[in-house]
Structures are given as structure tokens and as C-alpha cells.
Amino acid sequence: MRVDKARNRETVLAAAARLFAAAGDPDEVSMDAVAVAAGVGKGTVFRGFGDRRALVRELWDETLARFDAENPPAGSTSRERVLDLLLRTWRFKREHRVLGLALERAGEGSPYATAGYDRWHTTLVELLAEVPGDREFLAHALLAAVRSDLVEHLRSLPDEDVQAGLRRLVDGVVRPG
Known part of the structure; x- marks a missing residue:
């Protein structure tokens, strides 16, 4: 795995973890919100995980x-x-x-x-x-x-x-x- 891809993956997972920990309901955590919190583009999140379900599973x-x-x-x-x-x-x-x-x-x-x-x-x-x-x-x-x-x-x-x-x-x- 490329270094930047691995770094983005870890950054996105860490951002998603923070958002889910702070949320009151799962529907509050969108792919857009994860991208913003991770400081990456939405396309980076989708390329890395495919969809929200895959991100949640990971x-x-x-x-x-x-x-x-x-x-x-x-x-x-x-x-x-x-x-x-x-x-x-x-x-x-x-x-x-x-x-x-x-x-x-x-x-x-x-x-x-x-x-x-x-x-x-x-x-x-x-x-x-x-x-x-x-x-x-x-x-x-x-x-x-x-x-x-x-x-x-x-x-x-x-x-x-x-x-x-x-x-x-x-x-x-x-x-x-």
C-alpha cells in the first residue's frame, strides 16, 4: 500500500471514530462529515472504502x-x-x-x-x-x-x-x- 494511501486510511478511520464517538445517532455521521473531519476530499474517502457501510465495517x-x-x-x-x-x-x-x-x-x-x-x-x-x-x-x-x-x-x-x-x-x- 502506498504511504499516502495508508496515511489517508488511518486519518479517515481516526476521524470517523471521533465522529461516531461524539454522535448521538449513526445517521449523524455522513461520508461528507468524515471527509471534512479527516481533512481529505470526499473522493479520497470513497476510493479508500467504497461506501459508508465498508467504512463502518472497517x-x-x-x-x-x-x-x-x-x-x-x-x-x-x-x-x-x-x-x-x-x-x-x-x-x-x-x-x-x-x-x-x-x-x-x-x-x-x-x-x-x-x-x-x-x-x-x-x-x-x-x-x-x-x-x-x-x-x-x-x-x-x-x-x-x-x-x-x-x-x-x-x-x-x-x-x-x-x-x-x-x-x-x-x-x-x-x-x-
Whole structure:
């Protein structure tokens, strides 16, 4: 990749990240706004990413890759690791709520076809190895509790309530002890 192209890519992603972090709604972040914030022409943004959906996916992938690298599931039991993953995913999606909503709204019509969902699902299936029943379904059901639209809907809930609710959910699927 040419040096200027790589620099423009990083500049555009950084500008988009700032805009999504400051926005109240994903629709507030247009390609025009990203170009202005990055100090590049709109054509540069489109040549680099193709369209808004691709830009959002690229930004989400980078953000999620940092999250995954910094936060492997913690805990000694399957239950603790499942709970840790859900709690961290909730916090991650709350912190990046507008970007997550933009991704879930980005064209495919399904939050299950988004970047990262397969990784979280695969991790949960592995963590549920000791649980009888359809682990594939259970992993999907657990991930439904941390969908971006639900995180957005419940964002005024105190952290303690979210933690308690996720703990009860996990306890219902993965029996303590």
C-alpha cells in the first residue's frame, strides 16, 4: 500500500471514530462529515472504502480487534468466562454504541451478519462445552442480550442492574459450580 494511501486510511478511520464517538445517532455521521473531519476530499474517502457501510465495517473491525487483543475471557470456570465475555461485550458496545448501531443497520439487515459476531459466537460455543443441549443456540441466545440495539435501549440502566441481569441469565444457562 502506498504511504499516502495508508496515511489517508488511518486519518479517515481516526476521524470517523471521533465522529461516531461524539454522535448521538449513526445517521449523524455522513461520508461528507468524515471527509471534512479527516481533512481529505470526499473522493479520497470513497476510493479508500467504497461506501459508508465498508467504512463502518472497517472501523468496527479495527475497534473490535483491539478489544479482542486486550481482553481475552477471564475466569477459572466456564460460567465465569461466559459472564466475563458478556459483561465486557456489553461495556464495549455501550462505549461504542453509535458505531455498533451503525454496523447493525448497515445493509445486511441482520446483526448476526456483522463483523465480530461469529468470533463472539464461536468463543461462547467453546466456553459452553460442558453445558448439555444445543450450545450453538445457547450462544446465540446469550449474545442476544448484548445486541447493540438492546444496549442502546437500556443505556440508562445502572451498571449494577445490567451486571445482575447478565449474571442471572448466565446462571440460568451455565449452572454455578
